[in-house]
Amino acid sequence: MKALRLDKYLADLGCGTRSQVKGYIRQGRVAVNGAVEKGADRKVMPGTDVVALDGLPLAYEEFEYYMLNKPAGYVSATEDPKDPTVVGLITGSGRRDLFPVGRLDKDTEGLLLITNDGELAHRLLSPKHHVPKTYLARIDGPVTQEHARLFQEGVDIGEERPTLPACLRILQSEEQGALVELTICEGKFHQVKRMFEAVGRTVVYLKRLSMGSLQLDHELKPGEYRNLTEEERNELLCYKK
Numbered sequence: 210m211k212a213l214r215l216d217k218y219l220a221d222l223g224c225g226t227r228s229q230v231k232g233y234i235r236q237g238r239v240a241v242n243g244a245v246e247k248g249a250d251r252k253v254m255p256g257t258d259v260v261a262l263d264g265l266p267l268a269y270e271e272f273e274y275y276m277l278n279k280p281a282g283y284v285s286a287t288e289d290p291k292d293p294t295v296v297g298l299i300t301g302s303g304r305r306d307l308f309p310v311g312r313l314d315k316d317t318e319g320l321l322l323i324t325n326d327g328e329l330a331h332r333l334l335s336p337k338h339h340v341p342k343t344y345l346a347r348i349d350g351p352v353t354q355e356h357a358r359l360f361q362e363g364v365d366i367g368e369e370r371p372t373l374p375a376c377l378r379i380l381q382s383e384e385q386g387a388l389v390e391l392t393i394c395e396g397k398f399h400q401v402k403r404m405f406e407a408v409g410r411t412v413v414y415l416k417r418l419s420m421g422s423l424q425l426d427h428e429l430k431p432g433e434y435r436n437l438t439e440e441e442r443n444e445l446l447c448y449k450k
Contacts, residue, residue, distance in 0.1 A: 210256065210271050215239065216249040218260060222267055223303020238263050272326040273307065274442055275299055276423065279321045280431035285312040298432055299323055310334065311396055311420075319344070319417035320425040322445075323434070332448040333421060339373070339394040340421045340448070344401050347414035352379050352387035356408050360391070366403040375404070390418070421448060 213221070219230035219239065231249045233239055239246055240261045241253055253260055255269040277295060279285070284292045287308050295309050310322040310330045324330065333340050356377060363371035373394050381388040391401060402412045418425050422444040429435065437445070 210254075212252040212254045213269075214249065215241065215246060215251040215253055215260070218253055218255070218269060219262065219267070221304065221306065222269060223305055224262055224267070233262060240264075272329075273302055273304055273324060274326065274437040274445070275302075275307075275323040275434045276426060276429070276437055276441070277309075277321045277323050277434040278425060278429035278431050279313055279318055279417075281316050281318055284315050285309045285321065295321055296323060299434060313417060314399065314402075314415070317415045317417065318431055319415075320420055320423065321417070322420065322423060329445060329449055333445075334396060336395060338448065341392050341394050341419070342396070342417060342421075343390055343392045343419040345416045345418055346389050346391055346401060346405070346412050348387040348389060348405060349411040349413050350386060350409075351382045351384055352377070352389055352410065353382070354379070356410070359408055360404065364404055364407045366397070366400070366407050368397065372397070372400065372404060386413070421445065 215234060216227050216230050219225065219233070220227045224230050225233065234247055234249050237245050237247060241251060242259050255271065260267050260269070277298060279295055282293070283295050283298065286294045287296045288294060292315065296307050299307060304325055306325040307323050308325065310324060311334055313319065313321055332338055357379065360375040360377045363374055365371050376392040378390040379387065380390060393400060401415060405412050423441060426435065
């Protein structure tokens with residue numbers, strides 16, 4: 210980790226905007242290694258220098274990683290003029306640079322990774338890495354092994370090329386509806402819904418269960434989140450190598 214300007218250090222931690230924290234520094238409210246510091250451009254080394262605001266030490270982490278069980282009705286964005294956002298559910302962090310990794314439709318529930326690690330997000334979302342994503346879906350009619358075969362071959366959803374091979378597992382199927390798990394290795398717009406539409410079916414409920422190595426913690430209720438465990442974090446970081 211590289212040294213940071215003192216005002217950036219404080220702003221990254223959600224202590225205020227850059228102009229606000231510069232004011233705190235000028236007022237003598239900020240100390241570095243026990244000594245009051247009035248220079249906003251003072252370089253500090255996270256993990257080595259001790260920075261305190263109003264006498265309270267501030268621990269700095271370069272990256273934060275949260276698992277969210279996204280509820281329906283929230284948009285996968287950092288801000289939105291009409292709807293509540295998934296980032297707004299992360300109330301335990303003062304970071305201003307958090308964002309959702311990928312998008313789930315407003316009515317879709319389930320696993321969403323919230324972080325400020327742009328490199329990891331790029332690796333997880335890059336089409337060339339084919340990171341698998343598994344969804345639980347409720348369908349409006351019966352689903353058969355023929356559908357599974359079509360998905361394995363790839364279906365035409367109106368793009369330049371058919372979808373990549375996908376694994377469809379039928380959990381329950383009756384005339385009035387079916388419950389399935391679908392694993393895809395792409396992230397096209399509304400892909401799961403469009404794949405079922407291509408074979409004459411409609412998705413009536415959708416929930417993401419996993420993304421790469423990360424599995425949804427079923428102890429989390431919709432709208433709840435937690436920090437990733439060290440094991441979960443280390444497994445995800447393997448995608449950056």
